[in-house]
Amino acid sequence: MKRFFETISNIFKIEELRNRIVYTMLLLVVYRLGCFVVLPGIDPTQLANLEAQASDGLLGLLNMFSGGAFGNASIFALGVMPYISASIVIQLLGMMIPYFQKLQREGESGRRKLNQLTRYLTIVILALQGPAYLTNLHSQLPESAFLMNGFSFNLFATVVLIGGTMFIMWLGERITDRGIGNGISIIIMIGIIARLPFAFWAEVATRTAQTTGGYIMLIIELLILFFVFAGTVALVQGVRKIPVQYAKRIVGNKQYGGVRQYIPLKINAAGVMPIIFAQALMLFPLIFASFDATRGLAATLSNYTGFWYNFIFAIMVILFTYFYTAVTVNPTMMAEDMKKNGGFIPGVKPGKKTAEYLDAIMSRITFPGSVFLALVAILPAFAMIFGINNQFAHFYGGTSLLILVGVVLDTLQQIESYLLMRHYDGLMKTGRLKSRSGM
Secondary structure (H helix, E strand, C coil): CHHHHHHHHHHHHCHHHHHHHHHHHHHHHHHHHHCCCECCCECHHHCHHHHHHCCCHHHHHHHHHCCCCCCCCECCCCCCHHHHHHHHHHHHHHHHCHHHHHHHHCCHHHHHHHHHHHHHHHHHHHHHHHHHHHHHHHHHCCHHHECCCCHHHHHHHHHHHHHHHHHHHHHHHHHHHHCCCCHHHHHHHHHHHHHHHHHHHHHHHHHHHCCCCCHHHHHHHHHHHHHHHHHHHHHHHCEEEEEEEECCEEECCEEECCEEEEEEEECCCCCCHHHHHHHHHHCHHHHHHHCCCCHHHHHHHCCCCCHHHHHHHHHHHHHHHHHHHHHHCCHHHHHHHHHHCCEECCCCCCCHHHHHHHHHHHHHHHHHHHHHHHHHHHHHHHHHHCCCCHHHHHHHCHHHHHHHHHHHHHHHHHHHHHHHHCCCCCCCCCCCCCCCCCC
16 A cells, blocks of 8 residues: 555656646546536436436447436537547558558658548548437437427537537547547546446445345355456456577677567457447447338347347457457568567578468467457346346446456556656556557
């Protein structure tokens, strides 16, 4: 405990780190306040039906990602998932279309153009999701809840929803540039954490109201949650070390012997991005739930505990894990860098053979990592089937738990890097916190 308070004290001794943390906290307060600002023209006292709808199933998960804004009919109701969906599309286009591949190779200028295209595509997706969300509002709320109505209200509310999501994106960019980094991820994490107390007390109320289990079942559930959390941390931080031998070198008139080092290949090099991408696409059918022709298919694909939803979700997580690993880890570049520095993997020829060896190793360790990631992704559905409250079940795995673990580890690693640069002890006893970022 003493060490913990010393570390907190050291954090606030570093002026730059202190300013970044305070700046991040202030922007997060702005975001949380915005989640309770109801759309103009809607009576906030008549949102009970919408809140009930947003506590179950896929809409409950969407409500969690938005920090409760979806169920509050807030100006931030659509959250950042449209931006995530747009990012997925742009990255996929970068794999297939030469123009986007060219932009990816142009460095900073290309990155700015891709970001601009992502924003434009986000607006297009919002223009589809906004009217769908308003249609859902009209079906859930009584007519007396609408102080305005008709086409003018729908147009005005859609513009407000688009502006709300774009403002959240701006907050995320400011946190990334001037805060402690990972702005969009931190905003999603804060929304999830904000729902945790409500979900926990809902589960406590459920267990105390039942005649079977009671507090004993609640304790068992918390133990299971602890082991799931520990397994997720192990997945996020797990590595396989590849030995690399560096040949003898002569510097000046001194000869240095060969040095053996290790390349840490991540079991889950893609982090939480595959599950975020897959979840964003699984929310897409909700757009078509209001149309008669596609209502049945949308209901099937949106059934959070149904077989087809979880099967497709798991397959998408596995595919996105391989896709994102291929984007973030480049065996050819690693092999070239090794060769330039006089390094080689014992028993493997430098150059092309080394690249093929690293690619084969990454494929082998990515498969069990992707399968376990998919299993964690669908665990909440099993938790609901076994009688756990729908809101609390979201924390038994899935996107919620992985985002919490991943973003917390990333943020702690950012803070620790500042501490170590100033020669302070890190956040762990060893002074080293494993990073979950790629290589």
